[in-house]
Amino acid sequence: MIKREAENELRYLATQFKAVAVVGPRQSGKTTLVRMVFEGKAYVSLENPDIRRFAMEDPRGFLYNYPNGAILDEIQRVPHLFSYLQQVLDERASKGQFILTGSNNFLLQESISQSLAGRVGYLFLLPLSMNELKYKDEIDFWLYKGGYPVLHQEETETSRFYANYIRTYIERDVRLLKNISDLYAFERFLRLCAGRIGQLLNMSNLAVEVGVDTKTIGAWLAVLETSFILFRLQPFHESYNKRIVKMPKIYFYDTGLACALLGVENQKQLALNPFRGHLFENAVIVELLKRRLNNGKTNNLFFWRDNVGNEIDVLVVMATEKLAIEIKSGQTISNEYFKGIQFWNKITQTGGGLVVYGGELVQRRSNGIQVVPLTELYANLDDLEKIESS
Numbered sequence: 001m002i003k004r005e006a007e008n009e010l011r012y013l014a015t016q017f018k019a020v021a022v023v024g025p026r027q028s029g030k031t032t033l034v035r036m037v038f039e040g041k042a043y044v045s046l047e048n049p050d051i052r053r054f055a056m057e058d059p060r061g062f063l064y065n066y067p068n069g070a071i072l073d074e075i076q077r078v079p080h081l082f083s084y085l086q087q088v089l090d091e092r093a094s095k096g097q098f099i100l101t102g103s104n105n106f107l108l109q110e111s112i113s114q115s116l117a118g119r120v121g122y123l124f125l126l127p128l129s130m131n132e133l134k135y136k137d138e139i140d141f142w143l144y145k146g147g148y149p150v151l152h153q154e155e156t157e158t159s160r161f162y163a164n165y166i167r168t169y170i171e172r173d174v175r176l177l178k179n180i181s182d183l184y185a186f187e188r189f190l191r192l193c194a195g196r197i198g199q200l201l202n203m204s205n206l207a208v209e210v211g212v213d214t215k216t217i218g219a220w221l222a223v224l225e226t227s228f229i230l231f232r233l234q235p236f237h238e239s240y241n242k243r244i245v246k247m248p249k250i251y252f253y254d255t256g257l258a259c260a261l262l263g264v265e266n267q268k269q270l271a272l273n274p275f276r277g278h279l280f281e282n283a284v285i286v287e288l289l290k291r292r293l294n295n296g297k298t299n300n301l302f303f304w305r306d307n308v309g310n311e312i313d314v315l316v317v318m319a320t321e322k323l324a325i326e327i328k329s330g331q332t333i334s335n336e337y338f339k340g341i342q343f344w345n346k347i348t349q350t351g352g353g354l355v356v357y358g359g360e361l362v363q364r365r366s367n368g369i370q371v372v373p374l375t376e377l378y379a380n381l382d383d384l385e386k387i388e389s390s
Contacts, residue, residue, distance in 0.1 A: 014038070020121045026173065069094075105228065128148070162257055171183070177223050189210045197251055198251065202247070230251060232249065251286065331360075353368070354369070
């Protein structure tokens, strides 16, 4: 079994809160992790129709069957259970009573905010990180395969896995979240989003291509976000230059899923694929995000761009400073790699920065900018966390 970096945070939350909610994409390893950490607790899957019916018809009786608490898997399937869970938690003083998992962030947040505020700790679990897999192999293989645990622990064909994942998501999860009548249009919208990785989000343009209005596009984007398919990277607004871009960019939580949506059928097709650079950028940003979430920290990633094209791919905003990161998929270091960071350092009167690229060398330049391969990113994140905690 692959050791998850989030395990320590999960154990800690169970000592601080009466319940812990572990949320993330479907098949990201939530059930495996909580059953391993809390192996002495009863496990209840609310995907089971008989158990779900019991929980819906007699929620109080259902919960009182577990005087020592339990793991309630996919609890978003019975959202009104939270109201009854509140009373059960209030009657008992112990911490870590119930461990809740779900692949639908919206339903969990809505229910928790109404019923369990202050009683539940949150952990976001994304698919496996490169560090968890000790990954040092070809970057294109990682971009194509992604981080879903089943692909790294079993003999599962990647293309078949994602084809079924997409089909299940559209035909089942989307219907649970929102009553979308035209699933064909929604699937087209999903694939168009994959083609816009790393680009500014233009909902009007998407609406025209899909054939719906912008209000529908906004609602569908919310569905993709709350079911952990994609997320918006927000622009940094501090006005070093008043003419800055204020539209977000979109990225996927897993590059393997994005590749499948883009029609990439094997690793070899990535070498000349026009989306390879965007997928590489996506991979770096998600690795940064996984590191934060696995340690129980909030997302502190932004991008910065002005209206004449000066840009920082990722801006890590810490309490006392900001780290500018440029992402380049090429394997040969050139002066072009440093222009964005040098411009940022000039207007902010700061120094340093990090370039993550597709090569193999590690360089520390005299101007304080470091160049690291994606496979060496985590070693530099350790230094970053030392800065943030100092």
